[in-house]
Amino acid sequence: MKKIYTVLAAILLGIGALxxxxxxxxxxxxxxxxxxxxxxxxxxxxxxxxxxxxxANSKVAFLIPIKSFEFDKELMKEHFxxxxxxxxxxxxATFKGQINEKINWKKEGSYIVTVTGILxxxxxxxxxxxxxxxxxxESRIRVQTKFELKLVDHDIExxxxxxxxxxxxxxxxxxxxxxxxx
Amino acid sequence: MKHxxxxxxxxxxxxxxxxxxxxxxxxxAEESIKNYKVGPTWKTMKLVNLHSTSMVKKNGLDFRVTHRxxxxxxxxxxxxxxxxxxDISDDIRISFDYGITENLQIGIxxxxxxxxxxASIKYxxxxxxxxxxxxxxxxxxxxxxxxxxxxxxRYDDWLNTLSYFSQVIIARKFGDxxxxxxxxxxLYRNLVLKTTDADGVNAEDENVNISLGFGGRxxxxxxxxxIMDYMYxxxxxxxxxxxxxxxxxxxxxxxxxxxxxxFHITMTNAAxxxxxxxxxxxxxxxGDGGIKLGFNISRVFQF
Numbered sequence: 462m463k464k465i466y467t468v469l470a471a472i473l474l475g476i477g478a479l480x481x482x483x484x485x486x487x488x489x490x491x492x493x494x495x496x497x498x499x500x501x502x503x504x505x506x507x508x509x510x511x512x513x514x515x516x517a518n519s520k521v522a523f524l525i526p527i528k529s530f531e532f533d534k535e536l537m538k539e540h541f542x543x544x545x546x547x548x549x550x551x552x553x554a555t556f557k558g559q560i561n562e563k564i565n566w567k568k569e570g571s572y573i574v575t576v577t578g579i580l581x582x583x584x585x586x587x588x589x590x591x592x593x594x595x596x597x598x599e600s601r602i603r604v605q606t607k608f609e610l611k612l613v614d615h616d617i618e619x620x621x622x623x624x625x626x627x628x629x630x631x632x633x634x635x636x637x638x639x640x641x642x643x
Numbered sequence: 644m645k646h647x648x649x650x651x652x653x654x655x656x657x658x659x660x661x662x663x664x665x666x667x668x669x670x671x672a673e674e675s676i677k678n679y680k681v682g683p684t685w686k687t688m689k690l691v692n693l694h695s696t697s698m699v700k701k702n703g704l705d706f707r708v709t710h711r712x713x714x715x716x717x718x719x720x721x722x723x724x725x726x727x728x729x730d731i732s733d734d735i736r737i738s739f740d741y742g743i744t745e746n747l748q749i750g751i752x753x754x755x756x757x758x759x760x761x762a763s764i765k766y767x768x769x770x771x772x773x774x775x776x777x778x779x780x781x782x783x784x785x786x787x788x789x790x791x792x793x794x795x796x797r798y799d800d801w802l803n804t805l806s807y808f809s810q811v812i813i814a815r816k817f818g819d820x821x822x823x824x825x826x827x828x829x830l831y832r833n834l835v836l837k838t839t840d841a842d843g844v845n846a847e848d849e850n851v852n853i854s855l856g857f858g859g860r861x862x863x864x865x866x867x868x869x870i871m872d873y874m875y876x877x878x879x880x881x882x883x884x885x886x887x888x889x890x891x892x893x894x895x896x897x898x899x900x901x902x903x904x905x906f907h908i909t910m911t912n913a914a915x916x917x918x919x920x921x922x923x924x925x926x927x928x929x930g931d932g933g934i935k936l937g938f939n940i941s942r943v944f945q946f
Contacts, residue, residue, distance in 0.1 A: 484666075511673060513666040522666035528679045534945040535700035535745070539683055540902060544865055549682050549819055553674060557667040 485602050485639035487512035492525055493634040494610075498627050503537065505530040512637050514602055519560040521576060521604075523637070524553050545617055551584040556591075564595065571596045585615040593635075602639040607632065681771040684779055684816040684824075685860060686868075687905040687941050688740065688748075688765070691894025692913050692921055693826060693858045693872040696781040696814040698767055699742035702946040705750075709736040709916045709939040716932010733914040733935055740765075756915040761787035771816060783810045787919045803834035806919045810856070819862065826856035828874075830922050846884055852922055853877045866900045870907065876922055890928045892921050896937075907939035 490510035496503040509529035514521050527548035532538040542548040558578020577590045593606030610631045612619065619627050685697035688705065699705045713731025714721040721728040738752030746767040753760050763785035771779045788804045807830070814824035835848035858872035873893045881889035894911030912933045913921035927933025 511670045513669060515666060520666055522670055524667070524670040524674055526674060526677065526679075534703075535742075536703060536903070536943055536945045539700070543682050544902075547819075547865075552679075553671070555667055555670070557665075 482641060483515055483517040484642040485514040485516065486642040487523075487637050488640045489638040491634075491636040492530075494530075495632045495634075496628045496630075503532075503541075503627065505532045505538070505541065507531065510635070510637060512604075512639065513642070514604075514639055516564075516566045519564060521556075521558055521560060521578070523556045523635075525555070526553050527551065545619075546583055551582075554580075554582045556580045556589075558591075560595070561590075564597070566597060569598050580610075582610065582615040583617050587614050600641050604635070604637045604639070606635045608635075609633070678772050678774050681773060681816050682819075684771065684814050684822045686898060686900050687907075689907075689939065690858045690860065690870045690872045691896045691907070691909045691911050691937075692874060692892050692916075692918075693824070693856045693894075694765070694781075694783055694810065694812060694918075695858065696767070696779045696812050696824060698746070698765060698781070699740050699748045699943065700945065701742045701745045703742045704944045704946065705738075705740040705742075705941055706944065707736070707738045707740070707752075707939060707941045709738075709937070710734075711911070711914060711916060711935045711937040714927050714933045714935055716934065718931040719927050719933035721932060728935060734916045734920070736916040752917065754915065754917055754920065756917075756920045757789045758791045759787050759789050759915075759917055759920060761785050761917055761919065771814075777815060779814045779816075781812045781814075783812065784808065785917075785919070787917065806830065806832040808918045808922075810918070812856075821859070821861055823859045824857070826858070828854040828856055828918065828922070830854065830918060832919070832923065835923075840886060842886070844884070844886065846880070846886075848880045848923070849878055854922055860898065868898045870894075870896045870898050870909075874922065878923075881923075887926060888928065890925050890933075892925045893929060903943060905939075905941040907937075907941075909937040909939065910934050911937060 487510060490508050492507040492510050494505055507525055507530045510523060510525045512523040527546045528542060530541065556578055558576040561575045561577055562572065564572055572595045574595045575590050575592050580587050580589045591606055591608050593604055596603040610633055612629050683697065685695040688695055688697045688699065710732060711734040713725060713728030713733055715727045725731055732755065734754055734756040736752055736754040738750055740748055740750030742748045748765045750763045765781060765783045767781050769776060769778060769780040771777060785808045787806050810826050810828040812824055812826045814822060816822045830852040832850055835850050837847045840846045854874050854876040856872060856874045860868050860870045862868040873891065875891050890912055892911060892913035894909055896907050896909030899906045912927040912929050913925045914927060914935065915921035915924055
């Protein structure tokens with residue numbers, strides 16, 4: 462009998478560990494990157510990004526599948542995946558962090574926040590603090606940010622045989638919309 | 644009764660610990676269900692002699708110049724006086740291939756060898772994915788004509804100048820370095836030699852040639868690889884007619900990609916570049932120095 466109580470307690474504890482109404486999930490995303498290059502600029506869009514925000518502890522996580530970046534030119538997409546990002550091996554870029562500011566999630570409004578955490582691109586993890594805008598509205602959250610990414614920081618090689626010169630810093634724009642996770 | 648409960652409790656607890664404690668783990672678990680297409684099996688649409696399963700991308704135009712020099716070895720017509728075949732061009736082919744959709748491409752080409760003009764169509768039926776779809780399958784067909792003037796009246800009828808080639812190419816990419824393909828093929832030539840030669844030996848070529856192609860690539864770096872292919876043809880005429888020795892085309896080469904261009908430096912015993920030429924007519928032999936140096940330049944214009 463005692464055992465059953467322990468079991469029941471474990472189940473209840475398990476379920477109760479994290480109230481679901483605090484987790485927000487991305488339902489619409491836009492990620493864009495831009496790199497200036499000699500022949501033609503390189504840019505791509507991705508609307509397959511995933512993300513979670515936990516209101517209870519202000520923790521956030523984002524994931525961007527590399528193969529879902531769409532380019533104007535298909536050949537560019539192939540080179541991006543095969544030669545630069547090695548997306549067979551490093552399937553996604555991720556970020557996991559903590560919002561530094563105190564947010565009043567109950568109050569509608571727009572906050573400028575900084576998030577400190579680990580950015581993992583091309584399998585190389587870097588500690589970063591990224592500034593962004595956080596908008597709270599009823600049952601929705603929107604996150605917007607723009608940051609720079611240095612290729613050398615993430616061991617993304619630019620081969621010397623390539624005719625095309627590629628910028629060493631990439632501008633990344635992110636716009637994510639969250640709704641309550643069901 | 645107690646055991647299943649404990650197991651259930653542990654499962655629930657474990658799920659809560661792993662899945663809900665770490666937001667990123669939750670995202671990664673969700674992402675891991677996705678089944679993406681595996682990255683490119685090949686860099687360009689041909690290996691040495693054989694077609695690969697690679698296609699020109701949608702709205703891409705692949706302009707190719709392929710060249711085969713003469714044989715290197717003296718026994719096969721090479722040697723120092725023509726700089727080991729470099730003074731000779733056994734075949735030159737200029738071609739354009741265009742990607743209509745991601746899975747459909749059409750092309751035209753003109754070869755020096757028998758002045759062959761060919762039109763081709765290539766269609767991707769299946770693309771290899773991370774799970775459940777282990778292979779890429781492409782079908783290829785061409786029709787070719789030779790405007791060559793024969794010494795007799797054989798080519799007077801235009802239909803006699805035609806030949807058709809069809810092929811199913813089945814490929815798989817094994818990890819990031821190795822790709823392999825297998826290609827059953829069928830060549831049909833409207834007009835072939837059916838005669839008795841000067842020595843009274845029956846020389847009856849076949850209209851239909853069935854072949855099996857094998858090809859592979861091994862990447863040394865991300866942009867440089869070794870390519871290789873071999874084509875075996877089932878032909879009684881080719882195996883038995885001794886006045887001419889026929890051989891199976893075998894090719895080996897180095898592939899270099901420079902972002903937009905793909906270069907091949909190749910060695911093969913096949914003189915012709917298009918299947919309609921090299922499947923029935925390969926008479927040079929690696930053993931006798933019948934190896935031809937060649938190169939291939941592919942430049943893709945992406946619109």
